[in-house]
Amino acid sequence: MPAERSRPRFPAGQPMASFTLHGIPVSRGIAIGRAHLLAPAALDVKHYLVAEEQVEAEVARLQQALAAVHKELQTLWNELPKDAPTELGAFIDVHALILSDPMISEAPLDIIRTRHYNAEWALLTQIDELSAQFDEIEDAYLRERKADIQQVAERVLKVLMGTEQMLPKADGGEDGFQPQMIIVAHDISPADMLQFRDRSFIGFVTDVGGQNSHTAIVARSLDIPAVVGMSGASTLVEQDDWLIIDGDAGVVIANPSPLVLEQYRERQLAAARVRKKLQKLKKTPAITKDGTEITLLANIELPDDCPAAMEAGANGVGLFRSEFLFMGRNSKIPSEDEQFEQYKKAVVAMKGRPVTIRTLDIGADKPLDQSEQTALNPALGLRAIRYCLAEPQIFLTQLRAILRASAFGKVRILIPMLAHAFEIDQSLAMVAQAKAELREKNIKFDDDVDVGAMIEIPAAALALPMFVKRMDFLSIGTNDLIQYTLAIDRVDYEVAHLYNPLHPAVLQLISMTIAAGHKAGIDVAVCGEMAGDVKLTRLLLGMGLREFSMHPAQLLSVKQEILNSDLARIMPQTRKIMRSMEPNVIADAVEQLQLM
Numbered sequence: 001m002p003a004e005r006s007r008p009r010f011p012a013g014q015p016m017a018s019f020t021l022h023g024i025p026v027s028r029g030i031a032i033g034r035a036h037l038l039a040p041a042a043l044d045v046k047h048y049l050v051a052e053e054q055v056e057a058e059v060a061r062l063q064q065a066l067a068a069v070h071k072e073l074q075t076l077w078n079e080l081p082k083d084a085p086t087e088l089g090a091f092i093d094v095h096a097l098i099l100s101d102p103m104i105s106e107a108p109l110d111i112i113r114t115r116h117y118n119a120e121w122a123l124l125t126q127i128d129e130l131s132a133q134f135d136e137i138e139d140a141y142l143r144e145r146k147a148d149i150q151q152v153a154e155r156v157l158k159v160l161m162g163t164e165q166m167l168p169k170a171d172g173g174e175d176g177f178q179p180q181m182i183i184v185a186h187d188i189s190p191a192d193m194l195q196f197r198d199r200s201f202i203g204f205v206t207d208v209g210g211q212n213s214h215t216a217i218v219a220r221s222l223d224i225p226a227v228v229g230m231s232g233a234s235t236l237v238e239q240d241d242w243l244i245i246d247g248d249a250g251v252v253i254a255n256p257s258p259l260v261l262e263q264y265r266e267r268q269l270a271a272a273r274v275r276k277k278l279q280k281l282k283k284t285p286a287i288t289k290d291g292t293e294i295t296l297l298a299n300i301e302l303p304d305d306c307p308a309a310m311e312a313g314a315n316g317v318g319l320f321r322s323e324f325l326f327m328g329r330n331s332k333i334p335s336e337d338e339q340f341e342q343y344k345k346a347v348v349a350m351k352g353r354p355v356t357i358r359t360l361d362i363g364a365d366k367p368l369d370q371s372e373q374t375a376l377n378p379a380l381g382l383r384a385i386r387y388c389l390a391e392p393q394i395f396l397t398q399l400r401a402i403l404r405a406s407a408f409g410k411v412r413i414l415i416p417m418l419a420h421a422f423e424i425d426q427s428l429a430m431v432a433q434a435k436a437e438l439r440e441k442n443i444k445f446d447d448d449v450d451v452g453a454m455i456e457i458p459a460a461a462l463a464l465p466m467f468v469k470r471m472d473f474l475s476i477g478t479n480d481l482i483q484y485t486l487a488i489d490r491v492d493y494e495v496a497h498l499y500n501p502l503h504p505a506v507l508q509l510i511s512m513t514i515a516a517g518h519k520a521g522i523d524v525a526v527c528g529e530m531a532g533d534v535k536l537t538r539l540l541l542g543m544g545l546r547e548f549s550m551h552p553a554q555l556l557s558v559k560q561e562i563l564n565s566d567l568a569r570i571m572p573q574t575r576k577i578m579r580s581m582e583p584n585v586i587a588d589a590v591e592q593l594q595l596m
């Protein structure tokens with residue numbers, strides 16, 4: 001339970017006190033609306049003992065509630081909209097499995113029979129015991145799965161108490177203004193989020209969760225501002241409080257003063273104005289002032305992100321993080337057909353533009369649900385291509401699925417975390433084997449599919465001839481390249497201040513990779529966060545980069561920067577930057593680039 005915190009209040013008759021909470025930003029943007037609290041049903045549970053002769057009736061009451069929830073989940077599953085994020089179906093499956101498990105379907109019945117607790121109390125007792133067991137688990141991701149069990153229990157409790165949580169109608173407010181609602185909850189199940197999809201819910205705030213929690217994953221795919229891990233939010237915020245979610249900063253302001261509200265409305269409007277202005281560039285080719293054409297690609301996590309990529313005018317997908325199809329499924333690896341459908345969906349949605357599908361980059365901060373994170377340094381452990389080569393059947397299945405999708409449009413295969421020549425050779429041999437297996441079954445695919453390498457380990461950037469002679473293209477993963485070059489864990493906030501893209505060593509590695517790729521006549525892209533940072537656009541252009549891949553939301557701002565850039569002026573300044581090993585000189589010179 002989060003520590004009790006007192007809610008600051010003005011005296012009666014005064015406006016509600018404003019307060020600010022900080023959490024983990026998981027989905028960007030600003031939302032301003034009224035709080036709708038989803039109180040955990042558990043808070044209202046009655047505790048009483050049932051008489052001996054009532055025990056079987058109480059058992060039957062719980063069994064009926066379990067059956068009703070089963071039916072409810074089935075209905076949810078059947079009514080999944082066609083465009084629902086794929087993981088939602090999987091989440092409902094997981095909840096159905098939990099519901100059928102004896103730990104939920106039988107153990108509470110025994111508690112009623114042996115201890116004579118009422119059904120709600122029996123269920124909660126069992127959940128408390130299970131929660132305590134989960135708290136002992138070392139694996140952080142598995143520990144988070146406790147939330148799924150609690151969400152299932154809450155559904156059963158709601159049925160038992162006959163208090164189905166009613167969603168308020170978003171039917172307008174004062175002066176015809178429609179105050180849209182922000183969900184505030186201890187936790188939100190993905191299945192519940194699905195119900196919120198068509199209503200006027202514009203943001204989510206939860207007490208628990210992390211970057212990898214289901215709520216975060218779904219909020220991102222729905223493109224709704226969300227902050228999680230905001231301990232105490234659901235107890236401090238009250239129904240109908242005005243809230244501002246700043247999904248970029250991970251901040252929620254409750255009952256903001258009129259001045260603050262005005263400032264955020266201004267920010268929202270300014271952001272909307274900028275977006276609208278940038279929209280005009282959607283069809284403009286990204287050409288520098290002196291005539292060099294630049295390719296702008298999109299980073300996506302799921303095929304559902306493709307419409308946003310098309311909307312932003314992307315030339316294709318430069319990075320499809322395929323591992324998102326594998327996460328949050330309790331280790332159930334998606335079948336070849338299931339994967340094929342998803343890859344094909346992305347390929348079809350991009351209407352002939354190339355789709356670069358990165359093979360499973362699992363591990364470290366993106367563990368498979370039940371993978372045992374026992375390694376002391378998981379970022380240096382059996383992750384990404386290392387994992388795939390150790391699990392050839394999983395890898396081959398994915399490669400076949402990707403190759404099958406290549407019959408429907410231009411597909412490129414991108415291999416993450418390569419460092420050794422034998423890893424490249426083994427990966428290419430696996431691609432060849434997957435092709436041979438498809439050929440044997442007369443299944444169509446593009447035999448000329450390009451295979452590229454992510455350059456995200458310093459060893460790779462220092463051994464480029466090994467890569468360019470074997471690979472069709474390179475893509476620089478600056479997020480990991482910085483992590484491994486500077487020995488900074490990219491998710492550890494205690495060393496976040498040392499994570500510096502402008503460190504001379506990082507810049508040298510990026511520049512060397514671009515130069516080596518071009519000398520060998522192969523494409524080089526940057527697909528890490530640096531590609532979407534407008535403050536670095538000119539520096540990368542000056543280094544010779546001609547392919548940028550980023551989140552669709554960043555694409556038009558980067559394009560605008562490119563349209564205003566003159567390579568003839570940028571190049572000499574960039575050469576000066578590359579000759580320097582002095583951080584201050586580099587930082588100043590990069591600022592100068594913006595003014596050119």
Ligand code: PEP
Binds near residue numbers: 456477479
């Ligand atoms: C990177 O490392 O820069 C990258 C693009 O991959 P990811 O962020 O998914 O590790």
Ligand code: MG
Binds near residue numbers: 456477479
């Ligand atoms: Mg990476």
